[in-house]
Amino acid sequence: MNSPSKVFITGASSGIGLALAEQYARQGATLGLVARRLDALAELARRFPQVSISTYSADVRDTQALAHAAAQFIGEHGLPDIVIANAGISKGVATGYGDLETFREVMDVNCFGMAATFEPFVRAMTEARRGTLVGIASVAGVRGLPGSGAYSASKAAALTYLESLRVEMRPFGVAVVTIAPGYIRTPMTAHNPYRMPFLMDAERFAQKAAAAIARKTRFAVLPWPMGIVAVLLRCLPRWLYDRLFEKAPRKPRAVGEAR
Template structure:
């Protein structure tokens, strides 16, 4: 009988991260869950009494706290088989309106937080010539969306970083999987005041993502129609993209930004 999969997930207290944790719990994995909300992590563990779940309240912007969580997980369970950098935030921003702090917060969480998540595990995976690093990116990183300059930029950085890392890790036998969600039904998208085509339930997204990770797919987009939309957006001429999106609806700026 094979040993259970060991999976380490950031941003596991809600949304995509919590759904991924639930999916891997259903598959019998040993879980290490990181999030800022200790109460939500504790609630998740309590709701899955038959699973081996270690929780680590931490902010991915704190690299030292992430490294400590990684050390604790490895000491308790050994090296993880799968590390999922999922923690992410979205803010509506406007350049020239005092939103520099929001830009930094989004980039620190969505991009630098991803790098910090992989940092404690990458060398050991390379030495062992096994393991999978997974980054949750976004279709929003394909082109810059008006009003979402911080989010689009952070996800574009994540996409480029994951591609670089995939090529770097390939000779060592370590897989790097990029998951690029379209619109997924989560608390984050619930605040969007505009239509969201092909909106997908988060549980279905988590199941399909876990399958893609198990297959070691280099790049996966869910829901699948967004794969076509992303490909078309990528090749759309700038003049046409600008004209089409200049009046597109925008995420509202958060109060106090």
């Protein structure tokens, strides 16, 4: 497997994003890392002094800040081989209880932020006829989970957006990879008040995800048993799904951390 030379990752300060940054750093890639917390990114850079790591402070909802970070990276290192839109948040919401701002925040970060991450790179990639765009979606986007309406909706939107983008980019030689995590051991899942089947360590996830990205896999569910769960959930008739999940444990309202 050829190691990528340049990788750009959002939400790289913790959880899945941090694990992916560490994975690519071990492969010797030149990294562009985006997060709101520069201190966490600086600590990562200190741990890999032999790797070229450029860090940028930006919220993925801020299109100008993202475009500036992308331009800086391209100016210093050239067009990245891989762009990973990973930044995401998960917060419990309840319709009718004043959670609309929380709902908007989750949708903006998880879906709009993904499109905003790709936007500064797409034209150059299509002109060069190379590159890989990677979106971190979720199995939670397969069916609507009670109490997680914003998160499920945002990830369902991400899944559909990535599929549209994959077909759109195909004639230009640009690959689009969708990674749909199940339960991954990160700060985001640390306080979930329910059982998490097939829970996977973030480091192991990053290894598997990087391998799928290198193969330009169109769609990958990690860990793989959650792929079977996702198919079964999708196949459940609505009446049975409603009956099984109406009393399922729910994420507490307005609690979540950046991935």
